[in-house]
Amino acid sequence: xxxxxxxxxxxxxxxxxxxxxxxxxxxxxxxxxxxxxxxxxxxxxxxxxxxxxxxxxxxxxxxxxxxxxxxxxxxxxxxxxxxxxxxxxxxxxxxxxxxxxxxxxxxxxxxxxxxxxxxxxxxxxxxxxxxxxxxxxxxxxxxxxxxxxxxxxxxxxxxxxxxxxxxxxxxxxxxxxxxxxxxxxxxxxxxxxxxxxxxxxxxxxxxxxxxxxxxxxxxxxxxxxxxxxxxxxxxxxxxxxxxxxxxxxxxxxxxxxxxxxxxxxxxxxxxxxxxxxxxxxxxxxxxxxxxxxxxxxxxxxxxxxxxxxxxxxxxxxxxxx
Numbered sequence: 001x002x003x004x005x006x007x008x009x010x011x012x013x014x015x016x017x018x019x020x021x022x023x024x025x026x027x028x029x030x031x032x033x034x035x036x037x038x039x040x041x042x043x044x045x046x047x048x049x050x051x052x053x054x055x056x057x058x059x060x061x062x063x064x065x066x067x068x069x070x071x072x073x074x075x076x077x078x079x080x081x082x083x084x085x086x087x088x089x090x091x092x093x094x095x096x097x098x099x100x101x102x103x104x105x106x107x108x109x110x111x112x113x114x115x116x117x118x119x120x121x122x123x124x125x126x127x128x129x130x131x132x133x134x135x136x137x138x139x140x141x142x143x144x145x146x147x148x149x150x151x152x153x154x155x156x157x158x159x160x161x162x163x164x165x166x167x168x169x170x171x172x173x174x175x176x177x178x179x180x181x182x183x184x185x186x187x188x189x190x191x192x193x194x195x196x197x198x199x200x201x202x203x204x205x206x207x208x209x210x211x212x213x214x215x216x217x218x219x220x221x222x223x224x225x226x227x228x229x230x231x232x233x234x235x236x237x238x239x240x241x242x243x244x245x246x247x248x249x250x251x252x253x254x255x256x257x258x259x260x261x262x263x264x265x266x267x268x269x270x271x272x273x274x275x276x277x278x279x280x281x282x283x284x285x286x287x288x289x290x291x292x293x294x295x296x297x298x299x300x301x302x303x304x305x306x307x308x309x310x311x312x313x314x315x316x317x318x319x320x321x
């Protein structure tokens with residue numbers, strides 16, 4: 001086989017893992033932008049080290065995960081955790097002035113479109129392990145605890161495989177895993193407890209919410225919420241819980257941003273949402289991106305994003321006619 005043919009064969013061998021590695025790096029970093037960059041770095045490192053790969057020692061998948069993990073651990077040494085407001089500060093009054101968290105690197109949503117042809121319900125790209133609540137809970141863990149939890153509980157690697165990927169021992173992996181499980185449980189977002197309706201049922205809840213939103217129907221919105229619903233709005237530090245607080249804030253929103261809106265459905269982290277455009281002279285301008293957690297009892301969380309970097313991730317136009 002010629003060198004060119006060998007290179008093409010190597011590319012074909014590693015390319016199928018790109019999507020699941022993106023999901024893995026996102027879980028580790030909490031940033032879709034950073035995850036995309038590190039997947040590119042992983043493939044560049046793999047290409048440069050392709051002649052060193054020994055298939056008798058590990059599978060291509062395990063080898064790629066080790067390269068990606070090393071890249072993630074290095075990145076996390078210089079990057080702080082990416083929280084959501086509810087994991088950073090105490091709840092606020094829904095009518096209090098908005099307070100920007102200008103120096104905080106916030107958890108970003110992951111557009112479902114970036115998963116390409118990957119199956120969100122499959123083992124490699126598990127829906128519950130991408131949900132914003134679980135991604136936020138991972139931010140409470142050290143880098144190696146995150147790695148152990150994701151590799152073992154999400155991706156199903158054995159302790160020995162996870163140890164190889166993390167460059168440590170199986171005993172160390174199991175110790176990190178137990179601590180990680182405890183901390184995630186304490187954060188209130190155990191993956192196994194993140195039950196949810198079907199994707200179609202979730203979308204139906206949000207379609208009803210969108211209709212009420214477009215009518216500025218506060219009571220209609222409130223009827224779709226769980227009693228302990230949370231709203232948070234990075235990059236603002238403000239967040240609050242409860243149906244009445246939610247309703248008070250939405251009254252403020254409609255009073256200050258108007259009651260004429262154009263909404264476009266989106267999806268991220270395996271969750272439904274929409275981009276909200278408010279009416280301005282000559283059309284509509286992009287206002288927020290809203291991603292929802294939907295349970296059998298209704299909408300339990302609305303994560304509202306207003307960062308230009310997040311808007312760019314979803315390819316959202318700044319204005320609409």
